[in-house]
Amino acid sequence: METTDVIIIGAGAAGMMCAVEAGRRGRRVVVLDHARNPGEKIRISGGGRCNFTNLEAPPERFLSGNPRFAISALKRFTPADFISRVDAAGIAWHEKTLGQLFCDGSARQIVDLLVRDMVAAGVDLRLGTGISAVSRDGGFLVETSGGTIRAESLVLATGGKSIPKMGATGFAYRIAEQFGLAVTETRPALVPLTFAEQDLEKLRPLAGVSVEARVTLGRTAFEEGLLFTHRGLSGPSILQISSYWREGDSLTVDLARGCDVAGALKAQRGAGGRIAVLTALGRYVPEKVGDMVLEAAGISGRLADQSNSVLDRIGDAVNRWQVKPVGSEGYRTAEVTLGGIDTGGLDARTMEARTVPGLYFIGEAVDVTGWLGGYNFQWAWSSGWAAGQAV
Ligand code: FDA
Numbered sequence: 001m002e003t004t005d006v007i008i009i010g011a012g013a014a015g016m017m018c019a020v021e022a023g024r025r026g027r028r029v030v031v032l033d034h035a036r037n038p039g040e041k042i043r044i045s046g047g048g049r050c051n052f053t054n055l056e057a058p059p060e061r062f063l064s065g066n067p068r069f070a071i072s073a074l075k076r077f078t079p080a081d082f083i084s085r086v087d088a089a090g091i092a093w094h095e096k097t098l099g100q101l102f103c104d105g106s107a108r109q110i111v112d113l114l115v116r117d118m119v120a121a122g123v124d125l126r127l128g129t130g131i132s133a134v135s136r137d138g139g140f141l142v143e144t145s146g147g148t149i150r151a152e153s154l155v156l157a158t159g160g161k162s163i164p165k166m167g168a169t170g171f172a173y174r175i176a177e178q179f180g181l182a183v184t185e186t187r188p189a190l191v192p193l194t195f196a197e198q199d200l201e202k203l204r205p206l207a208g209v210s211v212e213a214r215v216t217l218g219r220t221a222f223e224e225g226l227l228f229t230h231r232g233l234s235g236p237s238i239l240q241i242s243s244y245w246r247e248g249d250s251l252t253v254d255l256a257r258g259c260d261v262a263g264a265l266k267a268q269r270g271a272g273g274r275i276a277v278l279t280a281l282g283r284y285v286p287e288k289v290g291d292m293v294l295e296a297a298g299i300s301g302r303l304a305d306q307s308n309s310v311l312d313r314i315g316d317a318v319n320r321w322q323v324k325p326v327g328s329e330g331y332r333t334a335e336v337t338l339g340g341i342d343t344g345g346l347d348a349r350t351m352e353a354r355t356v357p358g359l360y361f362i363g364e365a366v367d368v369t370g371w372l373g374g375y376n377f378q379w380a381w382s383s384g385w386a387a388g389q390a391v
Pocket of ligand 1: 011013015038041045046047129166170375376377
């Protein structure tokens with residue numbers, strides 16, 4: 001039977017980083033993936049430019065049953081560490097917004113960097129390889145479409161359930177359960193939210209319209225773009241809040257961030273006010289949003305004829321729009337999976353299962369989920385790096 005030191009299942013961001021590090025330490029590493037190409041999610045990420053990290057990755061920007069779990073790995077392999085690798089590879093990059101770093105060229109450059117580093121570290125990458133079973137005999141036996149391989153260490157880096165069309169599976173969760181590790185509830189995150197049919201009737205005409213918004217749920221708020229879609233809401237502010245939203249929750253949306261609309265309308269009215277109220281509102285929100293707000297409130301006519309209480313109602317409808325999504329677009333479009341392998345069962349320094357020596361879980365499969373903005377790749381790099389030092 002073929003033997004090696006380390007088997008890594010999953011040639012995504014975390015698996016490749018782990019492979020490079022373990023290979024550099026002189027470990028014999030075999031990486032298995034059922035996909036035809038490595039790093040497919042890297043390739044499609046960031047609109048093809050890969051938001052490969054964020055200038056800062058504080059633990060508050062990650063959701064987890066144990067918010068402290070990610071600290072160790074994120075401290076030991078930081079955004080600056082990954083940026084140095086990108087710089088050393090001569091990949092040009094830029095900061096887009098909020099510390100988010102993207103390739104100037106193409107996301108493929110990041111995949112190529114990792115593949116080159118794996119080759120240089122002597123890693124054996126086997127694509128198009130299905131895994132039928134995993135068992136333990138002191139080490140680990142992995143039954144693949146290419147035969148059985150035995151290794152001292154086994155790393156699960158198969159990611160989450162998002163985008164099943166691209167080969168995402170719940171494989172890591174199944175293996176965790178097989179070895180007695182707990183898995184927290186998983187759900188789609190960084191995902192557009194959807195509305196009930198009766199709400200959509202009013203909102204459909206707005207599909208394609210975007211605004212700079214502030215979206216609030218309880219004590220959590222995001223100030224970023226919002227996009228009306230044919231099925232509900234999307235855009236960065238909605239993707240961000242979707243990680244916190246649960247069925248039954250209402251969102252408060254400010255559709256004209258930074259502008260007190262009631263106050264501004266009163267000021268305009270004081271300065272003349274012969275214009276239509278819709279035209280006046282159009283200074284602060286796109287016309288279609290203005291239309292929706294006025295129609296819903298049954299308000300029309302000239303600005304000059306509107307009372308203070310009517311302008312307050314308009315202000316509330318724009319600055320404090322209450323919406324109750326009924327669901328999300330699901331794993332079909334979700335950027336990540338919230339939840340996963342319970343961090344209580346893992347060593348935060350090495351990602352090794354506490355009760356199963358030699359078994360490791362890294363990347364999105366673990367119950368650590370970053371905000372939108374390069375945080376999920378940073379978690380993949382940091383957790384992959386941490387396990388790579390230990391396997
Ligand atoms: P990842 O999913 O990358 O890799 C898992 C690998 O395991 C895959 O190669 C898969 O084929 C393989 N695999 C799965 N099941 C298997 C099985 N049963 N047998 C064998 N192999 C199996 N994040 C970010 O920080 N910045 C960004 O710009 C974006 N953009 C983005 C866009 C889109 C459209 C999506 C869907 C996601 C993002 N993300 C992102 C999130 C980011 O892509 C994600 O968090 C990381 O890819 C997770 O890395 P992993 O290595 O953990 O899993």
